Amino acid sequence: MREEQISTVVSVAAVGHAKFGKRKTEGIRELGYEAVSDLFQDLNMNHTDIDATVVGLAADSFSGQGAPAALIVDEIGLAEKPNIRVESACATGTAAIKTAYSMIKGGMHDTVLVLGVEKMTSISSSYATELMARAGDLRWEFPFGCSFPGYYALMASAHMDKYGTTREMLSSVGVKNHFYGAKNPNAHIQKEIGLEEAMNAVQIASPLNLYDCSLISDGAAAVLLTKKDLARKITDIPIDIIGIGSGSDTMQISSRRSLTSLVGTKRAAKVAYHMAGISSQDVDIAEVHDCFTIAEIMAMEDLGFYPPGEAGQAILDQQTYIGGKIPTNIDGGLKSKGHPLGATGISQAVEIFKQLRNEGKAVQVDGAKIGLSHNVGQTGQFVNVVLYKRGD
Amino acid sequence: MKFGHVSMEDYPRVVEVFSENLANNKLVGSECGACQKKYFPPRSSCENLHSDMQDLEISGAATLKAFTIIHFAPDSMANKAPYVVAIGELSDNISVMAHLVGITTKPKIGMSIQLKVQKLDEKRYVYKYVPA
């Protein structure tokens, strides 16, 4: 690598976000369009000035469209730009960001549009459950009908047994994320929920109930990545990517030594913190992958914010609200904002971008300088941790 | 011979043979002849890129590591819900997912369970846990 490339800082110069939710009247092309037009609105550059696109879309089976990435970029007039599609299950969004980052760092392209899209609600939720269950090992896990919530429920049962994590702690995650989701105009469900209500919701895969599960949503989100000196021409406050780490784990959940943490998260975090030269204590705001309430509890432990077994109590004690130790998922998280697979990791970047630029309006962490995004594919087979820093 | 409550794959040879063994009431995994790594259920080759796999019959004695009661099942299993999916730890660092059946009270993590052959119909077998 040339010296210039090693010292290249890659920044987020602009962001865009489509409304997450049940978008009955829009397909993947309209959703992608919505996020990209939001990004380029009021920007002093045209979308055709980018050098390449990276599209994250996790599952063709939900929308039915093959080669969806080609369709989406064509819809936004970028059919002539180099395009690549990335997939890492629910961690697809951050995998797309990592891909674009590497392209810029490697000198391949200067300015890359990263777009995550997913259309999930055109099929029934029981068929969606079926499709997601097929992402377990088809040969040795699927034949037992373990649903996707079932996998996290297995981890929850082990976590509750080992650390005494309670029903109330699990539900307090959902209560917090709905508290913030209610304030986010892009959120799928903009409604607060009570602890009592959350604790007594209908069982899905015990110990997890309906309010422990994230939403099946349609949506899209986009970020514009470029070299920092170019970013400065677009904005006064670029947000720098200062660390990216990835980790993985076994395909079969039964092959894992521990069911009370995701080793992929630990590995990813270690690499990202090292690359950025910081520790978890330097992080001002976190966006973690709360596909299920237990997942947020484990994430807060695996990312080093709390010792193993202590995050549940901390969340119940409201330490992860604004004003607490580490504000987490203050855009509503996957639980309330929604979880359109390919868009999720990019949506995390969008929220962090706004927070670090003090653009959160009613929901703002004062003086936030460093943000962490944690994005998990499946049950930890793909994990990316991305660290962002205000770069003005 | 078919394997599982439901199945998606066409039957590769390793599953075919495994299911035949289940029909003979045997739980047969595999052991690598080169590095002695043990697998259950079986694999056609070792993760250390060895291909000399031998049969390994296991006893099925296990400890309950984790469990969930699936209430809202995938489409293909909807008619069987609710059912208990469990992970049990056998010997030799082998852990296996299977249904846990025959329980009268709420399962307790750490309890002794036993992996057993379950016949679903003349042509379809699976394994299950029962309390030991």
Ligand SMILES: [Zn+2]
């Ligand atoms: Zn071997």
